Amino acid sequence: MSTSFERYQKRKLISSYFSVVLSISLVLFLLGVLGLLVLNTKKLADHFKEQIxxxxxxxxxxxxxxxxxxxxxxxxxxxxxxxxxxxxxxxxxxxxxxxxxxxxxxxxxxxxxxxxxxxxxxxxxxxxxxxxxxxxxxxxxxxxxxxxDKPLIALLTENVKRVSFWILVVCGIFTFIAVLLINSSIRLSIYSKRFIIKTMQMVGATKSFIRWPFIWTNVKLGMLGAVLALVLLGGLLYYMDVNFPELELLQDTLFLGGLFLGVFVLGVIISLLSTFFATQRFLNLRTDDLYY
Missing domain, CATH: 3.30.70.3040 (Alpha-Beta Plaits)
Incomplete structure (x- = not known):
């Protein structure tokens, strides 16, 4: 009976971790694709400019x-x-x-x-x-x-500025959505352990002592999700480079390195902050409020 319950708890824990990793990886993958779009929009604009x-x-x-x-x-x-x-x-x-x-x-x-x-x-x-x-x-x-061609240059400059502005707006919206999605996944994961958090607190454990295992676990999950997102992004880059070599996607290694590093760091930072605030919320709740 006890062994069966332990197996159930283990499967539930693995399922929770899997959903967190999957949500993080998919959101970071979309952010990485958006970063590639930004790079190639600039390259395309530069290509047209250099034809003048x-x-x-x-x-x-x-x-x-x-x-x-x-x-x-x-x-x-x-x-x-x-x-x-x-x-x-x-x-x-x-x-x-x-x-x-x-x-x-x-x-x-x-x-x-x-x-x-x-x-x-x-x-x-x-x-x-x-x-x-x-x-x-x-x-x-x-x-x-x-x-x-003065009119063409004026038109090209104006359109590049307009497109760049809207790309920045879209990047900001997607980043905000990414934070919300990852934060929601981590909060749901911690919500299932709210009674454990309150029990540890009731027996005298400090807030920092309770928080640290959750933070470290979710940071590792964030790293894993980021690595999975980078693998998917690398596969997409390879596919695009093979089928559309004229785009020269793999030529700008400095930007790609910065993009990959940014995706990884973003996954870690969002996981860390989301876990901190989620655990803090449950630590500050009264026992009666845990049932709602």
Whole structure:
């Protein structure tokens, strides 16, 4: 009879621990996926920004040494991702391919200019930064004009800010929900042991002595749940990298390491705080209130 009851209690305890670990792992997994979404949203935004081209058109009397010096200085500039010299002949050939006919034969001359096409690093693709860069380049005597798509840059910058704001809002909501779910699971687990807590208190055990085993147990469960969430997250990363290699999900190892560490630490901290406040609540209850 006693052995049967002990087995029942053991199964009940294991079931309680399993539900806590499962809830923690699933919630942390969703938070990790959200973190990956944040990373790839930024990468996608940076990708579009770095497709913006700043064209520096050169005067016909510009010397080759001046052109070479300008290109070298642009390549070494902190805002430059890539700088390519395009001669007027190459530009004419490209334009003819785009329109499907040789416009030089029709005009009788080539109206295009030699130019340097500059692709900027993403952090410099803002209306203010590009305007400043264009002003500096236009001040050079052998530069005819600096051209770029101002409306597109303004629209892109505005949309990136809007998307980033809403992603932060969603992250905050999900984190709040994660705390609530994990806290509820741990409170339910401790609720089933409220009589044990009160019995220990009645025989003279201090609050810290009663709290510590619960905190340590649930912190270990939080660690286990976090590890399980990271395994699931690693599996998702591997699947996405195999099927969508162009996303380069595994390239940013520093961010991924920070994300994995953040998920693990978050699981431990939430488990610790939830256990502390849940046990404190039952420690402060009167005996009669334990039945409600």
């Amino acid at each position: 081209t700043l064209s520096v058109f050169l005067k016909d009397n510009a010397k080759q040494v001046e052109i070479d010096q300008l290109q070298k200085s642009l390549v070494l500039a902190p805002y430059t991702k890539n700088a390519t010299y395009v001669s007027k002949e190459e530009a004419a050939e490209q334009h003819s391919e785009e329109i499907g006919e040789n416009f030089i034969e029709f005009l009788g001359y080539n109206p295009l200019k030699n130019s340097i096409d500059v692709q900027l690093n993403a952090e410099f693709v803002t209306p203010e930064e590009i305007a400043q860069i264009a002003e500096e380049l236009s001040a050079k005597g052998y530069v005819e004009e600096v051209s770029y």
